[in-house]
Amino acid sequence: MSHFVRQFGATVALIVAFTQVAHAQEREEKTPLGKKMSAMNTAFKAIGRQIEDPSKNASTLAQLDIIETNAKAALTLEPEKKAKVPAAEQAKFVADYQAGMKEFLVTVEKLRAAVKAGKNTEALAIIDAMKDQQRDSHKAFRIKKAGQPPA
DSSP states (O other): OOOHHHHHHHHHHHHHHHHHHHHHHHOOOOOHHHHHHHHHHHHHHHHHTTHHHOHHHHHHHHHHHHHHHHHHHHSSOGGGGGSSSHHHHHHHHHHHHHHHHHHHHHHHHHHHHHHTTTOHHHHHHHHHHHHHHHHHHHHHHHHHOTTOOOO
């Protein structure tokens, strides 16, 4: 019985520790760009969950509006990682970031066109391309925070 109590106590302690880390990450102050990216990520996840269901295309289009609005706003901002780039390379770094965001916006429009046409299978392939784009861009332009999974 006491062995069970010790194991149960250890499990509870681990759960509390993980919960505190999760809450600390939620409280972490986000940059203006981070807020835009977070809003885009939330909308993108919603699209991923519903893209295979043509009856939810209206909702998908609404989520694409959220992504587009935030992506256009993010285009005017600079990644926090710019400060870690040598001064001589910062202009190119920002230009590359902006080019990537413009490419992303083109992909968003392709996705919108596929959804409007009811081509959800094609839209699913575009989402996969967007995921690759996101992963590559995060590797290049985002500072990896402690405890954050790899991009």
